[in-house]
Amino acid sequence: MTADTSVVEVTLASNLNEVEVADEITRRVSTTAGFDEDDQQKIEMAVHESVINAIFHGNKNDETKRVFLRFQIHPDRLEIHIRDQGAGFDVSAVADPLASENLLKVSGRGIFLIRAFMDELRVDVRPGTGTEVTMVKKTHANMKPYQGGTDREHEGHNTTS
Amino acid sequence: MSMKATTRQVDSVTVIDVSGRITLGEGCVQLRQLIRDELAKGNKHLLVNLAEVTYIDSSGIGELVSAFTAVSNPGGQLKLLNLTKKVHDLLQITKLYTVFDVHDDEAKAVSSFTKAAQA
Numbered sequence: 001m002t003a004d005t006s007v008v009e010v011t012l013a014s015n016l017n018e019v020e021v022a023d024e025i026t027r028r029v030s031t032t033a034g035f036d037e038d039d040q041q042k043i044e045m046a047v048h049e050s051v052i053n054a055i056f057h058g059n060k061n062d063e064t065k066r067v068f069l070r071f072q073i074h075p076d077r078l079e080i081h082i083r084d085q086g087a088g089f090d091v092s093a094v095a096d097p098l099a100s101e102n103l104l105k106v107s108g109r110g111i112f113l114i115r116a117f118m119d120e121l122r123v124d125v126r127p128g129t130g131t132e133v134t135m136v137k138k139t140h141a142n143m144k145p146y147q148g149g150t151d152r153e154h155e156g157h158n159t160t161s
Numbered sequence: 162m163s164m165k166a167t168t169r170q171v172d173s174v175t176v177i178d179v180s181g182r183i184t185l186g187e188g189c190v191q192l193r194q195l196i197r198d199e200l201a202k203g204n205k206h207l208l209v210n211l212a213e214v215t216y217i218d219s220s221g222i223g224e225l226v227s228a229f230t231a232v233s234n235p236g237g238q239l240k241l242l243n244l245t246k247k248v249h250d251l252l253q254i255t256k257l258y259t260v261f262d263v264h265d266d267e268a269k270a271v272s273s274f275t276k277a278a279q280a
Binding site for chain 1: 184185186218219220222223224226227229230247251254255256257260
């Protein structure tokens with residue numbers, strides 16, 4: 001990590017109200033990072049879907065378990081890590097929601113939307129400590145690159161309610 | 162802003178005006194219940210107006226799919242009206258745009274039910 005990198009960290013409890021907290025913080029971070037409204041909404045939805053997966057599929061709604069959210073604003077990209085305390089899942093086993101047999105299924109579109117909206121997605125299953133999802137949105141030429149040094153630099157939140 | 166929905170009758174069509182966020186939890190539950198209530202009342206021509214929807218997540222999309230099948234199975238029709246750009250884009254990338262009958266003119270949408278019923 002370089003001096004140009006800012007970090008925002010949040011710890012969430014495993015309940016639905018915390019998803020809105022994650023949404024709000026993601027909006028603020030992506031704005032700070034310089035993304036336009038269209039990209040902000042894509043980033044917010046990607047984090048929203050990942051946090052829901054972490055709470056429901058990772059932590060199984062167990063409110064004693066936490067979801068750890070970490071944003072790293074680099075000059076060339078926004079990198080977001082979402083870690084739960086669950087048993088993990090095989091991302092390659094997630095069904096294709098665009099397949100005709102899945103098109104009218106009620107669920108199963110979250111990972112697809114994250115892939116569609118972000119430039120990179122990695123899922124690391126760490127037995128004993130949980131699953132960490134890493135997603136990256138690259139800055140593009142027509143936006144002002146983040147230079148660091150805002151009032152949010154190295155900000156740390158700890159929402160454990 | 163949480164989801165709000167009101168219904169009104171236009172000819173034989175029940176128009177459901179939805180506003181706010183259709184997301185996992187309250188928003189989805191409300192929409193599901195409202196569709197069930199309309200079906201229970203015998204209203205099978207439902208036009209869901211999404212003009213004031215500010216946000217929809219994958220669960221909200223799933224709820225629209227669920228509503229579509231719940232109305233279609235007993236021989237009814239559910240159509241969508243006035244998609245915002247965000248909802249339009251989401252339905253495009255999830256290939257659901259071709260599943261739903263989507264309109265941007267309420268009068269034409271309402272008359273499309275009548276034509277279908279007469280056909």
